[in-house]
Amino acid sequence: MNYKKEDFGEDFIWGISASAVQTEGAHDHLGKGLSIWDEFVTKKNKILNKDNHYVAADFYNQYKTDIDLIKQMGIPNFRFSLSWSRILPNGIGEVNPAGLDFYHKVIDYCLENDIQPFITLYHWDLPLALEKKGGWVNREVLTWFEEYVKVCVTAFKDKVTHWMVLNEPMVFTGAGYFLGVHAPGKKGLKNFIPAMHHAVLCQAIGYNAIKLIDAKAQVGTTFSCSYVTPHSSSIRDKKAAFRVDALINRLFIEPSLGLGYPEDALPFLKKVKKYIMPNDDSLMKVTFDFIGIQNYTREVVAYSIFTPFINAKIIPADTRKVFYTAMDWEVYPEAIFEMITKYDAYEGVKKIMITENGASFPDEVLDGVVADDKRINYLKSYLKQVLKAKSGSAKLSGYFVWSLTDNFEWGEGFKQRFGLIHIDYETKKRTVKNSGWWYKDFLGDK
Numbered sequence: 001m002n003y004k005k006e007d008f009g010e011d012f013i014w015g016i017s018a019s020a021v022q023t024e025g026a027h028d029h030l031g032k033g034l035s036i037w038d039e040f041v042t043k044k045n046k047i048l049n050k051d052n053h054y055v056a057a058d059f060y061n062q063y064k065t066d067i068d069l070i071k072q073m074g075i076p077n078f079r080f081s082l083s084w085s086r087i088l089p090n091g092i093g094e095v096n097p098a099g100l101d102f103y104h105k106v107i108d109y110c111l112e113n114d115i116q117p118f119i120t121l122y123h124w125d126l127p128l129a130l131e132k133k134g135g136w137v138n139r140e141v142l143t144w145f146e147e148y149v150k151v152c153v154t155a156f157k158d159k160v161t162h163w164m165v166l167n168e169p170m171v172f173t174g175a176g177y178f179l180g181v182h183a184p185g186k187k188g189l190k191n192f193i194p195a196m197h198h199a200v201l202c203q204a205i206g207y208n209a210i211k212l213i214d215a216k217a218q219v220g221t222t223f224s225c226s227y228v229t230p231h232s233s234s235i236r237d238k239k240a241a242f243r244v245d246a247l248i249n250r251l252f253i254e255p256s257l258g259l260g261y262p263e264d265a266l267p268f269l270k271k272v273k274k275y276i277m278p279n280d281d282s283l284m285k286v287t288f289d290f291i292g293i294q295n296y297t298r299e300v301v302a303y304s305i306f307t308p309f310i311n312a313k314i315i316p317a318d319t320r321k322v323f324y325t326a327m328d329w330e331v332y333p334e335a336i337f338e339m340i341t342k343y344d345a346y347e348g349v350k351k352i353m354i355t356e357n358g359a360s361f362p363d364e365v366l367d368g369v370v371a372d373d374k375r376i377n378y379l380k381s382y383l384k385q386v387l388k389a390k391s392g393s394a395k396l397s398g399y400f401v402w403s404l405t406d407n408f409e410w411g412e413g414f415k416q417r418f419g420l421i422h423i424d425y426e427t428k429k430r431t432v433k434n435s436g437w438w439y440k441d442f443l444g445d446k
């Protein structure tokens with residue numbers, strides 16, 4: 001490797017990411033209410049191999065072991081999410097003390113080990129009780145969400161500095177309320193458009209609620225993003241790529257920066273007018289202390305007459321003679337450089353952290369060792385591009401690997417392994433993969 005940690009600067013924030021649904025388990029333990037994911041996994045043909053996350057990586061019981069391993073790997077920051085329905089079983093109203101207690105214990109144990117918690121407030125697990133009232137499609141979510149945020153920040157403000165309001169709103173509204181492949185499994189524009197608008201508003205509502213309680217808090221939100229390139233130089237493919245870029249990279253950040261929805265590229269977004277209330281334009285504007293961007297790959301896009309609304313299709317990596325991960329995501333390190341550059345260019349963006357980057361490969365434990373060279377190479381090559389971007393972007397200030405342990409990869413179940421720590425799902429035994437030891441060496445003082 002021809003670069004080192006110091007090249008990223010003294011203050012650069014290094015970390016590792018995880019989320020509640022994907023790791024905790026204990027889905028109905030000690031007063032926790034059900035979430036939309038707890039129900040979604042019971043539906044037919046939604047999750048590969050009929051997997052569910054009811055035990056997952058058993059983080060609920062093994063958080064100390066996992067935090068000890070973070071410490072052993074020398075990782076100073078841990079990003080994880082809170083489960084809304086563990087804290088407020090019905091989404092609003094009565095607080096579950098055992099839920100708050102669990103997160104107090106996790107946060108305290110991080111702090112005792114000199115690990116700073118970075119908290120995501122919403123990583124896709126809406127309380128089921130609220131989905132029954134319409135979920136993200138119902139404008140009341142604005143007040144439900146605000147109440148939840150206030151409960152969390154009041155409880156943890158003395159221990160937590162960094163908050164992220166939403167995780168990847170494009171994915172939870174797109175997959176959950178348009179395609180129906182994630183919880184709650186709703187489909188179509190009539191669900192997607194209001195869910196999208198309410199998520200945009202909640203980004204700002206969450207920010208304001210946190211700052212009101214703790215003015216010193218550092219508040220961000222996270223966006224999924226992929227570098228989009230056209231399949232050919234034809235005008236049709238280029239225009240298709242322009243539309244897909246607007247959909248997956250611009251849709252949630254631009255309205256929050258006061259730039260409005262990207263209707264220039266996506267005329268169907270005009271339907272949002274119906275849901276915009278008189279004060280919404282100012283209500284959705286927010287200047288985050290930082291934004292998290294989460295990049296894994298690039299998408300190659302071609303024109304297609306068959307895809308409604310966007311007339312574009314993605315050309316899968318396995319048909320393009322490129323190197324790809326077990327998710328069929330092309331390994332394309334330049335993508336992360338392009339995305340940092342893209343988000344850096346927005347004037348309203350103050351700071352950028354890579355809050356997720358990582359890869360799934362089919363790992364195996366052999367004689368107590370997981371020799372995941374492909375993941376190590378992936379991380380090295382992406383980090384090289386992060387460093388290249390850093391020299392041109394004063395805003396870039398952190399990098400988190402996805403993910404701490406192998407975990408429940410939503411519709412893909414447990415087949416996909418993103419962890420720096422291998423989980424044997426039978427025994428719940430943890431084995432730090434070679435990539436985890438590589439990260440330790442990289443972060444260590446040498």
Ligand code: GCO
Binds near residue numbers: 022167224294356418
């Ligand atoms: C995300 C997802 C993660 C996924 C990861 C790999 O934030 O993108 O929340 O939960 O596991 O992205 O697909």
